[in-house]
Every structure is written in structure tokens, then in C-alpha cells.
Amino acid sequence: MRRICFEHADHLSGLVADLYRWWYARRGLPTNRMFVECFLLLDPWWVLRAGAVPYWMTFNSQAGADTLEAYLDAADPYHTIELTLVSNGVDAIGLAPVERWRRLLDRALVDGRFAGVDLARFPRDLGVFARYRDTLRAGRRWPVPAPLGLGELDDFLATCGQRYPVAVG
Helix, strand or coil: CCCEEEEEEEEEEHHHHHHHHHHHHCCCCCEEEEEEEEECCHHHHHHHHCEEEEEEEECCCHHHHHHHHHHHHHHHCCCEEEEECHHHHHHHHCCCHHHHHHHHHHHCCCCEEEEECCCCCCCCCCCCHHHHHHHCCCCCCCCCCCCEEEEEHHHHHHHHHHCEEEEEE
16 A cells, blocks of 8 residues: 655645556556546546546636646657637636647647537536547547556656655555
């Protein structure tokens, strides 16, 4: 068992993304597709089956965009970045505008796109809750691996040093 301590949920996002990227490389899978999941729009099973690197974002706020931007600044570039946004029905205070998300998607080397988001209706697009998985379900599927072992986690943590604002013990 390992205990991972962090002050804010988004602090875990970069570690998880890089861990999956590292794990995919060890399994001989592509490591160049990232799927940015947001708040309730999480589907670890389909992300794993799609062979996408998961990036967990607590909400599509300015703070969430800042954290994703910092991660992309530090990470090797992704060929594909797919991102879903929670539509909560209102223009909430602190909500990052669609243009900000487009700029982050433009960081993809080949293809950056929204997953299931109707931009003409956002943030009043409640259909996103049904559509966001379509991107993951389309295309190639990978076999679900055996669980990652603690030894593998320790190997990963030994190679990444203190890059993440978390404590593992």
C-alpha cells in the first residue's frame, strides 16, 4: 500500500498522466494520445481501453486550465489531445472560456479536439454527459492489463523525482 498526499485534487493529475504514459510505454502501447476528463465526466475503463493517457481535471475552471497548461508546458508533446467539458447550465464565475480550451487543444502536434462538447450550446449543453464517451468508443481498443503493481509504481516514482506537488509514502 502507498499513501499519496496532496493539497488539491488537480495536483495528482500530472502524476497520473505521466504514470500512465510510462506504463503504456513499458507495455509497448502508444503514448501520444491524451484524454482530458473533467469532474463527473470520468470513464477510466474506456480511457484505458482506448489506450489514451488520462488527465483528470476537477473542473473546467480557470484554475483547471492553468494546471493543464502547466502540465503541457512540462510534458513531452502529445500528438492527440481530446478534452471534455462539464456543462452545468450557467456561465459560472471562474469558468474558463471555450477560447482558452481551444488554445490548449492547439498544443497537440496533430489533432486537438473537444470530446462530445456542443460548443454552440456550452455551458448549457447537457447532452455532453451522453456524448463524451463516443470519442473513446470509436477507434482501436486495447486489452485491459493486469493491475499496476506497487513495484512498478515505485520504479516510476524513482525516475520522476520531485516533479509533482505530492508526497508518497
